[in-house]
Amino acid sequence: AVVSTQSTGSSSTAGLVYGWVDLGCIFLSILLMLFETDPNIVLIVDDKSSTVARACFAVESLTVFYFTFDVLLRFVVTYEKLEFVKHPATWLDVFTVGPYYLELVVDVTKFKSLKVLRIARIARVLKLIKKNKRLLLIATVLSQSVSELSMLVIVWSMCILVAGSSFYYLEGDANEDIKSGVDGLWWAVVTMSTVGYGDIAPVSTPGKLFSTVFVYISMVFLALPLTIIVGAFSKQYESRKCMSLKKNQSAYKSELKDVQ
Secondary structure, three states, rough: OHHHHHHOOOHHHHHHHHHHHHHHHHHHHHHHHHHHHHHHHHHHHHOOOOHHHHHHHHHHHHHHHHHHHHHHHHHHHHHHHHHHHHOOOHHHHHHHHHHHHHHHHHHOOOOOHHHHHHHHHHHHHHHHHOHHHHHHHHHHHHHHOHHHHHHHHHHHHHHHHHHHHHHHHHHOOOOOOOOOOHHHHHHHHHHHHHOOOOOOOOOOOHHHHHHHHHHHHHHHHHHHHHHHHHHHHHHHHHHHHHHHHHHHHHHHHHHHHHHH
């Protein structure tokens, strides 16, 4: 019943309690991960005999056991077990708990490269998407806009290639920061994203004029994906709003029939 309330989004007491516990474990695991990145804490945590290391391991074990229990419980109660196994959300859950069980078998202090697997805990934040209808709406909008956004990425790549190469030939001889065409491409990426790190800047007059034009073109280009996403979001929001209204109207009519 608890799992069904989580999947259907109903507001039963069991579903609310289960949902809040799930959110608490997600945030607790993320906070623990950030806590362990402190340089002073890293040395203590790597020493398995310390009290802090034992406390961190206990908290991590608690959250991982809960996430494991959650996946196994949903697998047991679901009717479409094959679809459950194929679903990307299931693999996301497995991916977030897998490194913990690997560390129980392999000593990551002896294999420093395996420490990068701990970054999998960041993916637990993505579990929040399943818990919030608004986040699900955003994910749906982005998935429906893939074709339009992919076309923009192709155009963006072409602009980066043309602008970066042009900037290299305009600034290559006068600018010491530009040593190859790759540096020109990096300048184009930073400029087109309007970030502007400042590590590469034009020094010649042609380079400055070209950069000015490219900056304004970049500002216009960045507005295009926002227009696509906002338009798709509005359509999806209105569609769900109409569906919710129709559902409430049908429920109201059924209640009137029962009263009569």
